[in-house]
Amino acid sequence: MAENSSIEWTDATWNPVTGCSKISVGCKNCYAERMAKRLQLMGQPRYKNGFQVTLHYDLLDRPLQWLKHRRIFVNSMSDLFHEDVPLEFIRLAFETMIKCPQHIFQILTKRSQRLREVSQLLPWPTNVWMGVTVEHGSLIHRIDNLRQVPASVRFLSCEPLIAPLPPISLRDIHWIIVGGESGPGARPIKLKWVVEILDQCRRQNVPFFFKQWGGAQKHKSGRSLLGRTYDELPSFTPQA
Secondary structure, rough: OOOOOOOOOOOEEEEOOOEOOOOOOHHHHHHHHHHHHHHHEEEEHHHHOOOOOOOOOOOOOOHHHHHOOOOOEOOEEOOOOOOOOOHHHHHHHHHHOOOOOOOOOEEEEEOOOHHHHHHHOOOOOOOOEEEEEEOOOOHHHHHHHHHHOOOEEEEEEEEOOOOOOOOOOOOOOEEEEEEEEEOOOOOOOOOHHHHHHHHHHHHHHHOOEEEEEEEEEHHHHHEOOOOOOOOOOOOOOOOO
């Protein structure tokens, strides 16, 4: 659990699950895998299994200890809807989110089919934002799966954006994040791809957040787009 997060669109991370497996083209240079292996070598007990999916039951109640409002990214080091995460464990995580109405919980998955299949078996409090990763034009079917999820906020993460996206309907989508890949072997992102998504957001009245250009040293490339930063968020007021 990170008290603070350097991820631009969230405040903190909560990792009751660690570890994952590659499922699509965007996973090639997974930052979480690199970090997990580094932590394993450092002897961090949470990562004794490296990047194998590991459930941390003792972390399920961690957000209850935070009283001040935070946007919390759920499983930045895994995927809550991974096939090796039991439905009962997912339910326990949702129970914690229900008990913390002062926070916003941002869940992101590449496993949109499983998300769709189990979504009707889960409670969906209004402070849970559900997103899917769409990093390539071949993956826009994930958006259709997301639309069937009864979350109050549905969002897309187009990061790492490694190819242009075709024109898409953003019906029932409330937010889009775009970013380039970072770290060793980062694949390039093109201005044209980003502007095309921005234009679609503008035409369809969807908030747009540009996270980074990325690259091997992302701090050098920054996150300015067309002379400004884009930090738009969906409209949502958490309960006190």
